[in-house]
Amino acid sequence: MSDKICVGAVAGAFGVQGEVRLKSFTADPEAIADYAPLTTEDGEQSFDLQITRAIPQGFAVRLTGVRSKEEADALKGTRLFAPRDRLPSLPDDEYYHADLIGLAVYDTGGVELGHVKAVLNHGASDLLEVATAGQSATILLPFTLAVVPTVDLAAGRIVTDPPEGLFD
Template sequence: MGRFHGGFGIKGEVKLESFTDPPERLFKYQPWLLRDAQGRERECTGAKGRVTPKGVVAVLPDIADRDAADALRGTEVFVPRSTLPPPAPGEYYWVDLEGLRVVNSEGVDFGTVSHLFSTGANDVLVAQGDRERMIPFVQPDYITSVDFDAGLVTVDWDADF
């Protein structure tokens, strides 16, 4: 749901990249599970924040100074699935797409969805198979169907791309 990028100011505020839309919606979904680069996890309840011209800034109850905020750099924010609303028709949580098989309209198997990322212009689906393919997640232009029952994403994408 998000990732910390280090301290903001001297009072323990933390710069936060939010993967929600709008970015401040992340604060509605709590408790947070914080996972650092070494895989250590801890729960955080009561985080507050705001959007600034320089991005999202968070205040965590147990972070009181710049050093403690900087120590969170790279820590990822997860939330329990039960706190999220169900996606609207035609919308997907990225995590639900990961692991689905990807084939093009000619039936060529591209492997499975490894992950997705945002470029700002659009989201990109990464299919990992015999090689990695990056496919713009633009419906219906390139992503023609998502079938969770079949575990399949069908794309209009040339096998040579």
């Protein structure tokens, strides 16, 4: 498991005074400020942040050291990370997306189907994007208890009972 968890991403500049548009990936979107300072993935930049207002699809935020529209635009696409130990512990049936990526996916009979490439959420519920051996196309697996009855982080595996024909 990674010692850093992605909690947000900069979507670009907001206005001309150095504010950025920030998309929060935390369960309570405003709680992203509680985990500051946030760092870039490589750890080379660190930012304290102040949420100035809610905007569509996120927040307008002031990041330390960002004073102009050009500096804010340069950060577009930057993912922001918090140390795992600053984040809340999760109940047994909840997982950080970062912990699921890369896990092997097996069917209930023990046959390996692939590995988790990404965790997606387009509004309704999470989907696991599963890459299968020898195929360029991925499969979207609903991340529900009925379809994914077992997640074993210690063993690095997920057991699935996929809908009929999904992996054919």
